[in-house]
Amino acid sequence: MAVKQRYPNFSGLSAAFSSSLSAILVSDIEKAYSEKSPAIGDLERMYGNGSSSVWVKTQVLGLDFVSSTKESADINAMDEFAQLFCRQYSHIKLTEFLLFIGRFKLGRYGKFYGYFDMLTIGEAFRKFLRERSDELDMLIRRQNNRSIDERAPYVPVQHEPPEDLNIRSYFKNDTL
Numbered sequence: 001m002a003v004k005q006r007y008p009n010f011s012g013l014s015a016a017f018s019s020s021l022s023a024i025l026v027s028d029i030e031k032a033y034s035e036k037s038p039a040i041g042d043l044e045r046m047y048g049n050g051s052s053s054v055w056v057k058t059q060v061l062g063l064d065f066v067s068s069t070k071e072s073a074d075i076n077a078m079d080e081f082a083q084l085f086c087r088q089y090s091h092i093k094l095t096e097f098l099l100f101i102g103r104f105k106l107g108r109y110g111k112f113y114g115y116f117d118m119l120t121i122g123e124a125f126r127k128f129l130r131e132r133s134d135e136l137d138m139l140i141r142r143q144n145n146r147s148i149d150e151r152a153p154y155v156p157v158q159h160e161p162p163e164d165l166n167i168r169s170y171f172k173n174d175t176l
Contacts (some may be wrong), residue, residue, distance in 0.1 A: 040089060
């Protein structure tokens with residue numbers, strides 16, 4: 001609901017969650033996996049039927065523009081891909097998808113050969129999902145370690161160990 005208040009219309013949300021955000025997300029995966037980002041499926045509830053497909057299609061078109069293929073994407077194929085993608089991956093956050101788009105543009109998942117291919121994007125996204133799983137596990141471990149560190153008792157820097165562990169006590173009465 002906070003997202004809808006911040007972006008009352010779809011065009012405002014689309015501008016905020018555009019491919020230009022990919023550059024930030026590629027260098028900061030914690031932002032990509034942040035709980036603050038809406039999921040693809042949330043767009044339908046907030047902005048109506050078809051909004052998630054339009055948003056996904058817009059991001060995928062960005063890949064078409066940066067690829068050096070002889071043939072551009074088929075619009076009908078892209079429409080169908082976007083609809084299928086939104087139904088299959090409605091739980092994926094917008095920032096996660098933008099991270100995928102950024103990494104794809106960097107060549108991390110391969111490239112197009114001669115023509116823009118939706119199957120290539122689908123296969124690349126499955127690779128991304130494996131990376132996503134590993135990265136989420138790492139972020140959860142990091143968060144758990146922070147929680148443990150925060151609960152650990154504070155030990156002052158000038159803390160002296162107990163007398164029986166203090167090495168100075170062994171030499172207190174000895175003269176060398």
